[in-house]
Amino acid sequence: MGEMFAQLGSVAAGAMFLWAMFQQYFPYQLRPYIEKYSQKLVSFVYPYIQITFQEFSENRFRRSEAYAAIENYLSANSSARAKRLKADIIKDSQSVVLSMDDHEEVTDEFQGVKLWWVSNKSPPKMQTISFYPAADEKRYYRLTFHKQYRDLIVGSYLNHVIKEGKAIAVRNRQRKLCTNNPSDNWHGYKKSVWSHVAFEHPATFETLAMESKKEEIVNDLTIFRTRKDYYSKIGKAWKRGYLLHGPPGTGKSSMIAAMANLLNYDIYDLELTSVKDNTELRKLLIETTSKSIIVIEDIDCSLDLTGQRKKKKEKEAEEEESKDNPIPKKGKEGESKESKVTLSGLLNFIDGLWSACGEERLIVFTTNHVEKLDPALIELSYCCFEAFKVLAKNYLDLDSHHLFASIRRLLEETNMTPADVAENLMPKSISTDDPGTACLENLIQALETAKEEARVKAEKEAKEKEEEEERLKGEKEGKEKEATAGEVKEKEMSGEKERENGVAVKENAVV
Numbered sequence: 001m002g003e004m005f006a007q008l009g010s011v012a013a014g015a016m017f018l019w020a021m022f023q024q025y026f027p028y029q030l031r032p033y034i035e036k037y038s039q040k041l042v043s044f045v046y047p048y049i050q051i052t053f054q055e056f057s058e059n060r061f062r063r064s065e066a067y068a069a070i071e072n073y074l075s076a077n078s079s080a081r082a083k084r085l086k087a088d089i090i091k092d093s094q095s096v097v098l099s100m101d102d103h104e105e106v107t108d109e110f111q112g113v114k115l116w117w118v119s120n121k122s123p124p125k126m127q128t129i130s131f132y133p134a135a136d137e138k139r140y141y142r143l144t145f146h147k148q149y150r151d152l153i154v155g156s157y158l159n160h161v162i163k164e165g166k167a168i169a170v171r172n173r174q175r176k177l178c179t180n181n182p183s184d185n186w187h188g189y190k191k192s193v194w195s196h197v198a199f200e201h202p203a204t205f206e207t208l209a210m211e212s213k214k215e216e217i218v219n220d221l222t223i224f225r226t227r228k229d230y231y232s233k234i235g236k237a238w239k240r241g242y243l244l245h246g247p248p249g250t251g252k253s254s255m256i257a258a259m260a261n262l263l264n265y266d267i268y269d270l271e272l273t274s275v276k277d278n279t280e281l282r283k284l285l286i287e288t289t290s291k292s293i294i295v296i297e298d299i300d301c302s303l304d305l306t307g308q309r310k311k312k313k314e315k316e317a318e319e320e321e322s323k324d325n326p327i328p329k330k331g332k333e334g335e336s337k338e339s340k341v342t343l344s345g346l347l348n349f350i351d352g353l354w355s356a357c358g359e360e361r362l363i364v365f366t367t368n369h370v371e372k373l374d375p376a377l378i379e380l381s382y383c384c385f386e387a388f389k390v391l392a393k394n395y396l397d398l399d400s401h402h403l404f405a406s407i408r409r410l411l412e413e414t415n416m417t418p419a420d421v422a423e424n425l426m427p428k429s430i431s432t433d434d435p436g437t438a439c440l441e442n443l444i445q446a447l448e449t450a451k452e453e454a455r456v457k458a459e460k461e462a463k464e465k466e467e468e469e470e471r472l473k474g475e476k477e478g479k480e481k482e483a484t485a486g487e488v489k490e491k492e493m494s495g496e497k498e499r500e501n502g503v504a505v506k507e508n509a510v511v
Contacts, residue, residue: 049147055139069165070141075099076168082106110157116144175199178268180284193287201257208258234394238359245370252366256295266292278345282354293362300372383418385411395425396436403440410447414454
């Protein structure tokens with residue numbers, strides 16, 4: 001036994017000597033070739049595959065999303081079996097996060113396949129002082145598995161790990177209430193498009209004083225949260241819009257807080273008056289995250305987006321003033337810092353191509369005066385029956401139904417936008433046995449309501465028009481009477497003057 005250990009010791013010492021000689025004297029240019037062919041040689045007898053996930057990838061200034069997702073996944077699933085752990089409070093997290101310590105190994109199992117995760121770090125090649133993470137110790141996770149399960153691990157398992165890791169990060173994060181910074185703060189070392197504080201508003205739907213629609217809104221939000229595949233199927237961005245209107249104090253802000261608490265979403269409070277133009281508006285949208293609520297409060301007061309335009313006389317007066325005194329006008333224009341966000345830019349923000357940047361978002365407008373909003377914010381072109389059939393196929397997977405005839409008749413008799421039709425075709429309850437029929441019945445009811453409202457509005461407008469015509473007719477008759485009376489009075493006055501002149505002549509003649 002002693003001779004065997006002596007032989008093993010001499011072999012190990014010889015191997016270490018050869019390795020030291022290799023490192024010291026073997027040409028550096030030939031080492032990659034030696035490593036390449038040695039790894040090929042080892043692969044014939046070593047049946048395992050290793051995948052390394054570096055903490056910092058090519059972009060040295062940002063942490064790898066894959067590394068962060070794996071860290072979250074292992075901290076929740078596999079770190080319970082690790083013997084050495086690290087504890088830390090990560091930014092934007094609401095609890096202590098445990099993760100594997102360096103050089104620690106844990107096992108995981110996926111569909112009966114056993115895998116090994118190792119947390120490790122490699123020291124820098126040169127001892128330097130640097131302000132950047134690239135020059136520090138490089139941490140990484142290494143995954144090891146048998147080569148016969150390559151397709152399963154690379155295809156399904158890694159997607160499962162990344163998805164679960166991101167979901168764990170969302171659950172553990174500290175939710176944020178964000179507001180947009182002026183564009184002057186968007187550049188430099190500490191550039192920041194949004195500033196945030198911890199969102200800790202206590203409002204919930206249980207505490208909201210609402211007489212109706214509370215359950216309907218909760219069901220709608222709950223269904224929206226689970227409809228990623230559904231929105232992909234119907235070809236729409238995974239987002240939803242709400243317009244909250246009413247006098248001050250009716251609970252619009254509390255409603256937004258309750259929605260955020262129900263869905264566990266962040267809130268981005270967008271202050272439009274500090275946005276210079278449409279380009280900055282798109283930049284702000286890109287910098288928002290998924291699972292968030294974008295809020296634009298008091299839209300009727302934020303910008304001139306209510307559709308009201310200056311009168312022609314006012315424009316002409318301004319043009320004449322600019323011609324008479326052009327120098328002061330240039331000075332005013334130079335001093336003006338008003339926002340140049342347009343209605344078109346806002347519509348593209350909420351419902352155009354840029355609205356598809358990200359997913360699982362709510363866009364909420366609030367206003368005290370809904371009647372002041374431009375119709376383009378809440379209306380589009382009207383829906384015809386052919387467009388309805390496309391929507392019914394996309395939303396309900398229906399090519400025909402016995403209620404289609406009634407819907408066709410109502411669409412010909414009243415006006416409803418495709419957005420409103422689609423809204424009524426979306427299931428609002430999970431417990432409905434026949435969601436297709438229920439949605440079509442809701443659409444018929446909405447069309448009948450819209451038809452009745454249009455009839456009442458038309459009668460009211462006709463009555464107002466008739467009253468206006470009678471008023472104008474009365475004013476015209478009054479003016480004609482006044483004109484006739486004025487002519488009669490002028491004739492009487494001229495007759496009196498003639499008589500006076502005649503008397504004066506006669507008296508002169510007598511004299």
